[in-house]
Amino acid sequence: MKPQFLFPLLLCSSLTFAQGPDLEPGTPRMIPRPAVEKPEAAPLQTNPAPAPVPLRKRLLVEPSAVINTSSLLKVNVTYQSHNLQIPWQKEGASGRRGLGVVLAENHILVTAQMVADATYIELELPDSGQKIPAKVIALDYEANLALLAASSPTKEEAFFKNLKPMSIDISSRIGDTLSVWQTGRVGELIVSPVRVSKVMTQGYVVENAAFIVYEAQGIIRSEANSFTLPVAKGGKLAGLLLRYDSKNQVATLLPAPIIEHFLKDVADGKYEGFPSLGVEFQITLDDQFREYLGMKPDQPGVYISSVAKGASADKAGVKKGDIMFSINGSDIDSRGDYQDPQFGALSVSHIVRGRAYVGDEVEIKVIREGKEVVLKSQLARKQAEDYLVLPYQFDKGPKYVLNGGLLFQELTRPYLNSFGQEQQGGPILRLMRIASSPDEMEKEGKKKVVFLSAVLPTPSTQGYERMSGQIVEEVNGKKITELADVATAFKEPKDGIHVVKLREFPFILHLDALKVERDNLQLMSGMFRVGDLTRLE
Numbered sequence: 001m002k003p004q005f006l007f008p009l010l011l012c013s014s015l016t017f018a019q020g021p022d023l024e025p026g027t028p029r030m031i032p033r034p035a036v037e038k039p040e041a042a043p044l045q046t047n048p049a050p051a052p053v054p055l056r057k058r059l060l061v062e063p064s065a066v067i068n069t070s071s072l073l074k075v076n077v078t079y080q081s082h083n084l085q086i087p088w089q090k091e092g093a094s095g096r097r098g099l100g101v102v103l104a105e106n107h108i109l110v111t112a113q114m115v116a117d118a119t120y121i122e123l124e125l126p127d128s129g130q131k132i133p134a135k136v137i138a139l140d141y142e143a144n145l146a147l148l149a150a151s152s153p154t155k156e157e158a159f160f161k162n163l164k165p166m167s168i169d170i171s172s173r174i175g176d177t178l179s180v181w182q183t184g185r186v187g188e189l190i191v192s193p194v195r196v197s198k199v200m201t202q203g204y205v206v207e208n209a210a211f212i213v214y215e216a217q218g219i220i221r222s223e224a225n226s227f228t229l230p231v232a233k234g235g236k237l238a239g240l241l242l243r244y245d246s247k248n249q250v251a252t253l254l255p256a257p258i259i260e261h262f263l264k265d266v267a268d269g270k271y272e273g274f275p276s277l278g279v280e281f282q283i284t285l286d287d288q289f290r291e292y293l294g295m296k297p298d299q300p301g302v303y304i305s306s307v308a309k310g311a312s313a314d315k316a317g318v319k320k321g322d323i324m325f326s327i328n329g330s331d332i333d334s335r336g337d338y339q340d341p342q343f344g345a346l347s348v349s350h351i352v353r354g355r356a357y358v359g360d361e362v363e364i365k366v367i368r369e370g371k372e373v374v375l376k377s378q379l380a381r382k383q384a385e386d387y388l389v390l391p392y393q394f395d396k397g398p399k400y401v402l403n404g405g406l407l408f409q410e411l412t413r414p415y416l417n418s419f420g421q422e423q424q425g426g427p428i429l430r431l432m433r434i435a436s437s438p439d440e441m442e443k444e445g446k447k448k449v450v451f452l453s454a455v456l457p458t459p460s461t462q463g464y465e466r467m468s469g470q471i472v473e474e475v476n477g478k479k480i481t482e483l484a485d486v487a488t489a490f491k492e493p494k495d496g497i498h499v500v501k502l503r504e505f506p507f508i509l510h511l512d513a514l515k516v517e518r519d520n521l522q523l524m525s526g527m528f529r530v531g532d533l534t535r536l537e
Contacts, residue, residue: 071166072183072230074124075100075110075134075148079117082397084418085454087409088530090397093119098228099183100148101237106160108134108148109259111240112141113205114228116394121148123159127187132159138266140273141392143211144204144242144254145262168263169236170256172196173342178216179232180241180251182223194218194231194251201347204242204254206392207413209276212343212350213242214253220244257354265357272358275379277327277349278311279304279318284334293323294370301325301367302336302348309442310386312352316364316377326365327351352379388438389413389449401486402523402533404516405458406500406509408472410483411435411449427469434471448482452502456528458519460511471503484536 077096083089100108100123108123115121121134132155138147150156172178173196180192194216201210220241229241231253239253265271281302284290293303301323307314318324325331330338332348340346352362356379364375384391390412398415401408409415411431419428434441434449441449450472455461472480475489476499490498493513500509523530 070162070164071102072126072181072189073100073102073108073163074098074126074183075108075114075228076122076124076131077115077118078120079115080119081117084398084412084415086528087398087400087407087535088402088532096227099181099230100228101230101240102160102163102165103147103263104165106150106156106163107137109237109240109263110146110148110228111242111254112139112144112146112394115139115146115148116141118395123148123150125159125187126183130159132156138262138271140262140271141394142204142206142209143258143262143274144206145240145259147263147266166230166235166237168256168260169233169238170260172214172233172238172256174199174344176233178214178238178253180218180220181230181232182221184223190221190223192218192220194220194253196253199255199343199346201349202252208391210347210349210353211258211274212255212346212354214239214255216251216253217249218251219249220246220251261354261357273381274353275356275358275360275381276308276311277313277352278308278382279313279324280306281324281336283336284323295323295367299323299325299367300331300333302332302334304366306439308382308387310380311382312362312377312379313364315380316362316375318364318366318375319368322366322368322373324364324366326363328356328363388442388446389435396537397535399483399535399537400453401483401490401536402456402520402530403490404460404498404511404519405456405523406452406461406464406511407454407456408450408483408486409453411451415453431469445479446481450480450483450486452500456523458522460515460519464509467502467506467509472500473503474501475499487534487536 075098078093079096080093081091083091096114098110098114100110103109115136118136121136122131123134124131133151134148135151136146137149150159176196177193178196180194182190182192184190195218196214196216198215199212200215202213203210230237231239231241237256237259239255239259241251242254243252244250261274265273282305284293284295284301284303295301304318304320304322304324307318307320327338327348328351330348330351332338336348337345338348338351340350356362358379358381360379362377362379366373366375390410393412393414398412399410411434413435416428416432416435431451438449452468452470452472454468455464457465472486474480475486476492476494478485478489480486480489496513498511498513498516500511501507502509520533524533
């Protein structure tokens, strides 16, 4: 299966853009032509009245409201991703080109996808082509935002001399017209108007990390620097382009309220990220389901089906089976929505992810066993490394241990997503089920799910060729809770034999320790181009 998170597609007319389930085209709101009353006796006019402005021109932002390219920079990135299935290897190097937005203190805002797995970053002036190397100073893959700065202090002042920082506009609502900015070949500003038709919650690049997005309609012209594009309102930054469906002319925008939240968090020098509630819930619109839960006909709220260990809801005391009907004084309806003062009906997740910060107090009201319970705690952000199955991984290679031809890894979402649809049967399907329901293994004390990801052909692995995909329980009598345990256990064979205990049949693998050492030497110099037998960081 290909990754569920999508890297932005270049806005090329030769490409067909995929339309996801949440990208139904909205209906453009047309602006009615104002009625003009005819006067009984019109005086003679020296200067005739201006002709009516065509509708298309009225949708465009006034030239005075659009700044020039002094607030934009080209961003050029060279990147090289790791091979998730052959973890000691890297994919081929490639490049990305996009636009960055100049902010205060000579900082540059781009999407996190723009700099993912970057090996080199440079900034370029659109008009002159002058370049300067850059570095990442703040990054959040869940919110898909990154802040860059020049990495050459001696050249920074001259490079930014004629650039002007942009401010943020968080006032956009449904019906507003925004402008997608691009730069032409010689630095000229190209403006594409789009109209906001919907506000909803959706994942940006990481699974199970939903934030608000603006869905907007309009024709966006394709230019070469189209990986990251800013979206403006009245000359201020209103968002960044995430995706564009050219078939239906629908753009998905990362909105300014999320950008503002990110920048405020970065400002104190200690970035904590966006808090998360850490629950999965089911809507309660079905009458039979409501009756089963014992809910009254007019009772609002959603059914809590899962609570993430260590997340905000877990710390507050929310339990599976609760009916959650209020957060911080906002009522939650049977769909899981609340009435947002700016956007109307919106998923309750925005109260936590968009309007609050790590450490803020949260009050959650639930119905438990027919009684109202008020739960209080502080909002927290569960880091990616704290999940049993790592939800995402960028900028570093996957952990692994290769011994005698047996390849051990920790189960991650990116690894599962690296397989296509045709490969999702058998062992991969079993691993996907474990990743979807990790509660049992968490109760067993596992910090990570360690599994046998591949069996390379060596003398030691003869007869074990089809063992890949198995969960590893013990190695040489040591209980395996994370990959580091495997590396430690292989240092102590029992009577010259390595014993690997699996979760399922055939349950036990035996390896001769001396043969394993010989096989390791051949792997380091053989056809698999293994540079290192272990990566634990």
